Amino acid sequence: MAKLLAACEETIIHQDEVVAARSTLIDRQTAMHLAQIFSALSDPTRLRIISALSEHELCVCDLSVVLGMSQSAVSHQLRLLRNLNLVKYRKEGRIVYYALDDEHIRELYDRGLAHTIHQERMEA
Amino acid sequence: MAKLLAACEETIIHQDEVVAARSTLIDRQTAMHLAQIFSALSDPTRLRIISALSEHELCVCDLSVVLGMSQSAVSHQLRLLRNLNLVKYRKEGRIVYYALDDEHIRELYDRGLAHTIHQERMEA
DNA sequence: TGAATATATGAGCAAGTGTTCATATAATAT
DNA sequence: ATATTATATGAACACTTGCTCATATATTCA
Numbered sequence: 001m002a003k004l005l006a007a008c009e010e011t012i013i014h015q016d017e018v019v020a021a022r023s024t025l026i027d028r029q030t031a032m033h034l035a036q037i038f039s040a041l042s043d044p045t046r047l048r049i050i051s052a053l054s055e056h057e058l059c060v061c062d063l064s065v066v067l068g069m070s071q072s073a074v075s076h077q078l079r080l081l082r083n084l085n086l087v088k089y090r091k092e093g094r095i096v097y098y099a100l101d102d103e104h105i106r107e108l109y110d111r112g113l114a115h116t117i118h119q120e121r122m123e124a
Numbered sequence: 125m126a127k128l129l130a131a132c133e134e135t136i137i138h139q140d141e142v143v144a145a146r147s148t149l150i151d152r153q154t155a156m157h158l159a160q161i162f163s164a165l166s167d168p169t170r171l172r173i174i175s176a177l178s179e180h181e182l183c184v185c186d187l188s189v190v191l192g193m194s195q196s197a198v199s200h201q202l203r204l205l206r207n208l209n210l211v212k213y214r215k216e217g218r219i220v221y222y223a224l225d226d227e228h229i230r231e232l233y234d235r236g237l238a239h240t241i242h243q244e245r246m247e248a
Numbered sequence: 249t250g251a252a253t254a255t256a257t258g259a260g261c262a263a264g265t266g267t268t269c270a271t272a273t274a275a276t277a278t
Numbered sequence: 279a280t281a282t283t284a285t286a287t288g289a290a291c292a293c294t295t296g297c298t299c300a301t302a303t304a305t306t307c308a
Binding site: 013014017018020021022024025026028030031032033034035037038039041042043044045047048051052053054055056058059061062063065066067104105107108111112113114115116117118119120 | 137138141142144145146148149150152154155156157158159161162163165166167168169171172175176177178179180182183185186187189190191228229231232235236237239240241242243244
Binding site for chain 1: 265266267268269270274275276
């Protein structure tokens, strides 16, 4: 690869634009952090959990019924969302109620959804 | 699972909230479509490509230099972004210039980035 | 034409992901 | 205490993903 880069730099590269791009480029750590946030939203099950919780809190059992998925599958995904602080929960006896925790995520979700609906309309 | 759901429906489930949640729930197809969009943004390399392209178009070679990655790796990711219509390209001889294509994606990216930066500040 | 170069792509592989299954934990009820 | 029930979690497995390596394609240049 070093050879390729060297050849590239000496011949066709647009020096100014590369320098400019470097200044807007996010660093690897920020990219990883950002990727993690979008990763939370990159699975259909998690998105459906978020959409189900978008109005009211729900217990795990309710959620699994609404989604038509096993309690275990839902619980695993809730753990992931919990670890990223995207949902909060409260316990009432043995029942655990989950709710959305992060307004930023709701915004990302809403904006993505608007885009999707727009796209789906275009295709129809 | 059927048994669990049945038990659930007869005993502890909050019927009204389940019905309400069902009305806000996105269907599986929409969820998959939306997940696909967020998936495009869920990888550090692709996010860095998007950030590098956020001001100006760049050719593949420039991009690989800016990112410090192999031409092949960059090319593979560009194909993915291309297939989702997130980037557009123009050919000039054998050089191919890529640019962001979708304002919605730029918005999602910017919003996610703002959130990340906010979060990173909180941690510091 | 043939060599060089910019980009694209298929195969393969290591690492990651989402589910199921079995089981653990914790709270309630008998 | 023991049984029941709501939730959590570890292991395993199939599937996906992002890279490298080798090679193909396409354009330019000599």
